[in-house]
Amino acid sequence: MAITLSGDQSIPAPPLTSRLTTAQVWGIVLLAPYLLVFLAFVVYPVGYGLWLARAPSNYVALYNDPIFARAAVNTLIFLVIGINIKMVIALFLSGFFAQQRTWIKWLSVIFILPWAVPSIPTILSVRFMLNPEWGVINHLIFSFTGDDGPNWLNDPTVALSMAIGVHIWKSLPFWTLILITGRLAIAQDLFEAAEVDGANWWQKFRFITWPSMQTLYITCTLLSMIWTLGDFNSVYLLTGGGPADLTHVLSTLGIRYLRLDQLSLAMASIVCAMPFVLPLVYFMMKRLSR
């Protein structure tokens, strides 16, 4: 056994295994698979992507690309208009589905379908319904009015509205479900007391439902913003970004650059969204990890 004499040499730490309990060693072993996945498929890609996007020339190129400006505006429209419409409807429908009726229970079972089934066949189904020549919508318009209906996906404003509609169709059930959970958590005697006092439905909503659900509603709206930013399908499968690349949002634009083999531009377009995304992420993490 060697005895260390020099004063600056500290006493060697005991071997790792004796400092950690067996349970902790198992803890590390069991946590390792996720850490590996996280390092290999989140940390490395994100770091590598940021490194690729580092040159300022990328941002100049983006700034000069009119499609980028259009996509940024479209993304804002999608978030501000689309999400608020969706969440207000979800809040309203959560009240409807919270009613105790057998037929409403059955309807709620059907209502979940858009969320449970894959996007691709249903969004393509909508795309065909909107087809100006063969789509069922224009057939109906023709049979009632005798006029040809509009070319739905040929006008960028209309096409973007339709994409927002598809997004709402797909994600409304999930948010309604969450808000129903929130509604059912409100104590019923509050409503009964309000009823005795002769409150109408608006007063009950204004003074009982909304105060109890406000925080949940805001959290859902923020989380929905983050997820909507990642929604590629609604726009890509309905319009493909067209006509003339005027309905792109940041998520489809990033993939478009990627397909054109312009990875640094793809990353740069995403980096541009970060000042907007990171505060949302920070807020959500604070809320969830309380």
Next chain:
Amino acid sequence: MKLPGVSEFSWRDVATEARLLLIGIPVFLWTMIPIYHMFLFAISPKEDAFSGKLWPDHPTLHNFEIVFKQQHYFLRDFYVQFWNSVVIAAAVGALTLVIATAAAFSISRLKVPGGRMVLNLALFTYFIPAAFLAVPMYRTMGNYGLLNNRWSLILAMVTIASPYAIWVLKQASDKLPVELDEAAVMDGATTLQIFRLVYLPLMMPSLVAIGTYAVLLAWNEYLYAFLLLSNDQDITLPVALGNFLAADDSPWELLMTTGFIYALPPAAVYYAFRRYMVGGLTAGAVKS
């Protein structure tokens, strides 16, 4: 006050019911029209499908026959692609469950040092918009030499499913009383025995919910599948459906039939496990 079993006719109730129907009917139509339209195409001969009728003159199962017998060049690899979807979804479900359960047990029950930080890192991934992560991940899979290999899609989907899975499972584990673990230790159980004999059985409902969630996520995924796989023999069915669109004269009735077939398993899985999913997943999604 209404007595149970005594039904009183009242105009007030009728008015309430009518108001509810006024919401219920549009909700039903809004939900079902795209799905019904898909079904309508699947049972219509081509002429009827394109004529804008709300019910075909001659409903037929012929489209299903074409798909199942692969009688169109778009459908050459139907079974292979369907099987790819099955294998990938099953692998994602299994791998996510293993990784997330181990991590949740480690963080929640073993209180591993740094566990809290790992959970926060996982949550951070959960909040990266999926299409944004796809861009660098595509290139990374290329660097790893995994492009066009089904492992690339499996690992990508596990990366996306795990954070939420760990989060929900950790929430559920925290609710299990710590005395259970202590009692098992007193009886001389090792950590692994606690995991296998005490923890896993109690966590079963949450595990079912998370497994279903991961399988549905992988089954329904389009973007990552479309980026990471490209050979006709390797792609999943949604990618094949997307490729239909590239042709000028797409056989829409077959596209819709295949899509309808593809949409049935997730709907069935969802309804089979609905009871677990609604409780297990919504509780973790947003803590109110």
